[in-house]
Amino acid sequence: ENPASQRVALAAGFHPEGVRRAAGAGRDGDRYDLLAWVRLADDPPGPVPRLLPDLPDGRLTDTVVTLRRLTPADAEVLYRLHTRAEVVATRVRPVAPTRADIDRRCAVAESDWLTGRAADFALCDAVTGTMVGGCALIYDEPATGQAMIGYSLLPGARGRGLATRAVRLLAGWACGPVGLARLWAGTAPWNTASQRVLDRAGFHREGVMRARLPAPTPGARRPDTVLWSFLPTDPHPLPPR
Ligand SMILES: CC(C)(COP(=O)(O)OP(=O)(O)OC[C@H]1O[C@@H](n2cnc3c(N)ncnc32)[C@H](O)[C@@H]1OP(=O)(O)O)[C@@H](O)C(=O)NCCC(=O)NCCS
Structure with missing residues (x-):
């Protein structure tokens, strides 16, 4: 810290x-x-x-959405976001984090960035600066130049194209200054909203990873994941709406 x-x-x-x-x-x-x-x-x-460089001027923005590094002051909003039932349902294990988990995540966000483990962002309204969601790039395979992304928004900010804009900004940074060879994302098969976001942001649907995630309860079946990817050579579509 x-x-x-x-x-x-x-x-x-x-x-x-x-x-x-x-x-x-x-x-x-x-x-x-x-x-x-x-x-x-x-x-x-x-x-x-460094695997993950600092952001130019401390942020990425398209004038509608701004992404900046997560800080300890963001813990309250991040906790509210990550304890919502529909967001918990998209976690690797669908269990809500504790406030201590979130405080810790915010406290080590800069360290995670410096060590190249992850880039954790506050997703903000670019005009008011209010944090309305979060997104993260997890550098899970530096040896092969591959990382994954995740994102979520507070309900009041959904349906305005903000997630799509955030994913586009993140993909541009990941395939530009970070120099990734491949960015990937996984969605639950039922998560049409998230799949639409990736499709709109220029990701390609690659297929289904069968039984990729741990069973939510003992004896239950392991859930599948739909796999999406974005390459530096893929066209970057214009922002929505
Ligand atoms: C997924 C999520 C981030 C989408 O955020 P959003 O800001 O509403 O998304 P956008 O406004 O950028 O919408 C992108 C597209 O998805 C569509 N969409 C949004 N919500 C939808 C829904 N519930 N069902 C179907 N399509 C939906 C939009 O209409 C839009 O398509 P269009 O451009 O053709 O109109 C948000 O619903 C969320 O936080 N969900 C809970 C967490 C989550 O699922 N995270 C992703 C884990 S993989």
């Missing part, structure tokens, strides 16, 4: 190696995770190249 220090480590040529769970000890005996940053004797002096 100390991104300033992590930026110093990167600038000085230290590579993120991973999380040392509960390696830190507080005065009152509480334990906390530490990130390990390591520089080998023969590593170049630095800075270490």
Whole structure:
């Protein structure tokens, strides 16, 4: 949770190696995770190249939607969003997160960005600056240049093309400055709204990954996922409406 220090480590040529769970000890005996940053004797002096660069001017915008990095101040809205039943239903395990889960996610968002694990965004109305949803790029396969995206909106902001705009912005950044070879997304077979968003944003439907997700309850069948992809060479359609 100390991104300033992590930026110093990167600038000085230290590579993120991973999380040392509960390696830190507080005065009152509480334990906390530490990130390990390591520089080998023969590593170049630095800075270490980052998988996920900072955003130009701190944001991506098309003048209707703005995406900016998630911060601890966004926890309240993100918690409201991710505990809605229809959003919970789209999680890998359809269980609502706790407020502590969300606080933690917001607290480490900048660190996740710096270590190249994920880019977690607040999705905002570009005019008022109000956060109306969230989206994220999870860099799940850096070795092959592939990452996945997810997104959700508060009900009052739906149906105005905002999700489609956000996905287009994200795809442009991912295939541009980030330099991904392939961006993918998975939707539940019943989630027509999300499939329409991806279709409108220029993604291709690749097929069905059978039994991809864990069973929601013991003994239930594992749900399928519809697989979508976007390549840097795919045309970027104009924003909707
Ligand atoms: C999916 C979600 C992000 C869509 O947000 P949105 O801002 O309403 O989407 P858009 O306004 O950009 O709509 C894009 C298209 O989907 C269509 N659409 C939106 N909601 C729909 C619905 N419930 N059923 C069918 N189509 C729908 C729109 O009409 C539009 O198509 P059009 O351009 O041909 O008119 C939003 O419904 C949501 O947050 N759902 C819960 C979380 C979720 O499903 N996340 C995705 C997980 S994979």
